Amino acid sequence: MTPKLEDVAKRANVSKTTVSRVLNNRGYLSQKTIDKVYAAMKELNYHPNAVARQLYKNQTNLIGILLPTVANPFFGELTDTLERLLYQQGFKVLIGNSMNDPKKETAYLNQLLSKQVDGLIVGTHNQGIKQYDYQDLPVVAIDRIMNEDIPIIASDNYHGGVLATTHLIDRGAEKIIHTNGPLTLETPSQRRRVAYEETMMAHNLTPLTYTVDFNISSEAKKVVFQKLLEEHPDVDGIFAANDTDAALIMQVAAEFGRHIPDDLLLVGYDGTKLIRDLIPSLTTIIQPIEAISTTAINVLKQRLAHEDTEKEYILPVELWPGTTG
Amino acid sequence: MTPKLEDVAKRANVSKTTVSRVLNNRGYLSQKTIDKVYAAMKELNYHPNAVARQLYKNQTNLIGILLPTVANPFFGELTDTLERLLYQQGFKVLIGNSMNDPKKETAYLNQLLSKQVDGLIVGTHNQGIKQYDYQDLPVVAIDRIMNEDIPIIASDNYHGGVLATTHLIDRGAEKIIHTNGPLTLETPSQRRRVAYEETMMAHNLTPLTYTVDFNISSEAKKVVFQKLLEEHPDVDGIFAANDTDAALIMQVAAEFGRHIPDDLLLVGYDGTKLIRDLIPSLTTIIQPIEAISTTAINVLKQRLAHEDTEKEYILPVELWPGTTG
DNA sequence: TTGTAAGCGTTATCAA
């Protein structure tokens, strides 16, 4: 059996209280006692049981992060950043990758509700879980609308949409298509669509948004993009929903003999460090992952402290020029 | 306060034992009692406290995953796969991204030793933590040598090295350079270097391995690759340590007016789904992420059950042809 | 400066 506090106490000829005090250096201790206790701990190779502590304190120092998948560059970098910042503040991270499967998401939520985590950061793209009863679990949402009580941290999707669309128009595109997820999803990223459509109309251009399901395979996505190019041979600009989609479009365009940027302009979205390293030529909008993470954690900590928070936090985006758009 | 089992018991006019029985449907219960208890739970919106359970059972159903960073495609997909498989078996995942910082890694290990997790999957690239005393925490290592007691799950790095090198030679390259991490790291991936060097010599070619630190920024890496091309203008084949490095080499080569694959052949390593989607032209060696994950989990479960395991598990790799190598 | 004892919320043994 792993040694417990009581074993250390016996070994050092002191009480459990004293060992606990040494462990948390609280109260008055004589140096002699401290040394004795440390010696006993070392001899037994003692490690305090975190779960017992958690039970007493009613606090786990664990934060749950619920996202579609960490295999996607945006969510990967987001998770990485959140983990790094949370770790600095004494939290560890429990992840749940829902793959946007409502069943898995609900299961995770239910389980995490059981005092497993002190707080929750949610960034999945589901509908219908809005009515969820979060009891007293502090939750913040990243780029997702949950319900009235849950603060949203998002980047400035509207401005991102304006930036991308304006950039394409400035560079001479006129027949511009935007790809985005289904309208039924009430995500803040739908504001990109609105921004795109309003910007187009402000320039007397006709907006056309192509719906591409988030969750289909890249092979299936390529088929959609092939169809897009077939149906709209005159398209001269594409504002893609994200960078990986944009990369697929680059490939499909090449198959169709379209040359980017000469006869087709392309702008992506997200602008992760990884994509900028791998495909620096891709024009894209950079989401402020660091700022999103910092804000999400700050707001969550306010919630943990039962302080009031804003309903929504919008962080600025930035254009990565590249050469495709 | 969140309701506890006792509150439900009072509400339903039964004992705590009975509520617990209903919760875990164990023992004999009358339907009437069951209904009564469920009604009370619903009224109070009761959720059992996971931590109390964990304490009693001395088991958390949490697995720690310690990797450099989830922002890297290989580790991102690995984490994603591990999470998915572990979830199916009733485990949740606690992540630690050490960024190969030995301090952070040690801190994580120490904390996770505290009965926080039932088991640990480690895949960081540090030295010097080998002597670590893991007590009775079941641990498996992915592509990393820890100590004698810890099983290693790795892909067939030697064969991967042979595949890559042979491919380059078959395609006509003679002055082939391999990039890899520092030799001081005793990782199984050093077997790629050995395979490369032996394959080269078997073909009467001179091997040259260029050391590139894993942890430096992509900007710094580019500088290293520039130096490589300057110092070896006659290089006609590069076997890169991984795909993101290969992508950087593609960019640097373009800057140097080198045309891939016409006057420079390039093979990467890892072959994640993401890279194959983003840069399908990149010739690379595919690591079997799914098999690695399945094996790691199976071995870990054997360890959890105190069963004996092999010392090492080697999984087969595969060549992704692409067009760069 | 140190110790005793109660309690965190659950499960399981034993008895009824």
Place this chain on the structure above:
DNA sequence: TTGATAACGCTTACAA
């Protein structure tokens, strides 16, 4: 079919 009670390993009043 149900209930009282001890235990899981720790922290903290309160007492000495």
